[in-house]
Amino acid sequence: MSDRRSVRRALIMAGVGGVAAAGLLGPGAATAQAAESCPDVEVVFARGTAEPAGLGRVGQAFVDDLQNALSGRTVSAYAVNYPASYDFLQSAPLGADDASGRIQAIAATCPSTSIVVGGYSQGAAAVDLITADPNAAFGFGRPMPPAVADHVSAVAVFGNPSAKIGRPLTTISPLYGAKTIDLCNGADPVCSNGDDRPAHSQYVQAGFTQQAATFVAGRVNAPAPAEVMVNASATVG
Known part of the structure; x- marks a missing residue:
């Protein structure tokens, strides 16, 4: 219970700190593209508390930076459809369900698409819930x-x-930890014990979306384990 209260308090601070800037498909109802139109990469991103519907300022900057880092590949983006409201106990699970539905639909319909999952503030909490x-x-x-x-x-x-x-997330997720970058801007009180509230609104200015895009591009471009094994066996002898 204490952990839940701490997370809720952090999210409240995110809203009070002026997290501003900058549709409802039920779980599993997201419609993926036909196989022939599947993108090389799809980003599923959940915006932060009180941001307008869409990717949010951090999410849009991250997608733009990733498109630049993956030039030559098709990169599409899906904005998690959820309230991102101050009613965190209701809102974050709705975001988690919508993100999960979209991710599973893409995995089933576009198995060769590299899926990238992202979230900011309350959106990050939604990502925690499904990973x-x-x-x-x-x-x-x-x-x-x-x-x-x-x-x-x-x-x-x-x-x-x-x-x-x-x-x-890097340490509590056995399946996703190694492929995760979990970024906290200095003394941002939402993700640290600091008290620099403006820091929570400065992830783009501080270069964190670019840092994340570089990490993600490296993961997307890395050969799959099967490819490594095939290439290794081809050089034997």
């Missing part, structure tokens, strides 16, 4: 099926409230 939810935070308890992890190339979260309680 690592050992304590069923907010009563959620519906992480994505393990097989989906094979389709997710990378995860990028910004201002993640779980980091504030010493449980960053």
Whole structure:
């Protein structure tokens, strides 16, 4: 219970700190492209508290930076459709369900597409719920099926409230931790014990979306384990 209260308090601080800037498909209802029109990469991103519907300022900057880093590849983006409201106990699980539905639909319909999952602030909490939810935070308890992890190339979260309680996604997710970049801007009180509230609104200016894009591009461009094994066996002898 104390962890849940800490996460909720961090999210509240995100809203009070002026997180501003900058549709409802039910779980599993997202419509993926036909196989012939599947993108090389799809980014599924959940915006932060009180941001207008869409990718949000951090999400849009991240997608733009990733498109530049992956020039020559088609990169599409899906904005997680959820309220991103101050009613965190209701809002974050709705975001988690919508993101999970979209990711699973893409994995099933476009198996060769590299999926990138991202979130900012409350959106990062929604990502936590579907990639690592050992304590069923907010009563959620519906992480994505393990097989989906094979389709997710990378995860990028910004201002993640779980980091504030010493449980960053990089360490609490057996399936996604190694492919995750979990970024906290200095003394951002949402993801650290600091008290620099403006820092929570400065992830773009501080260069964190570019840092995340570089990490994710490296993951997307890395050869799959099967390719490594094939190439290794081809050089034997």
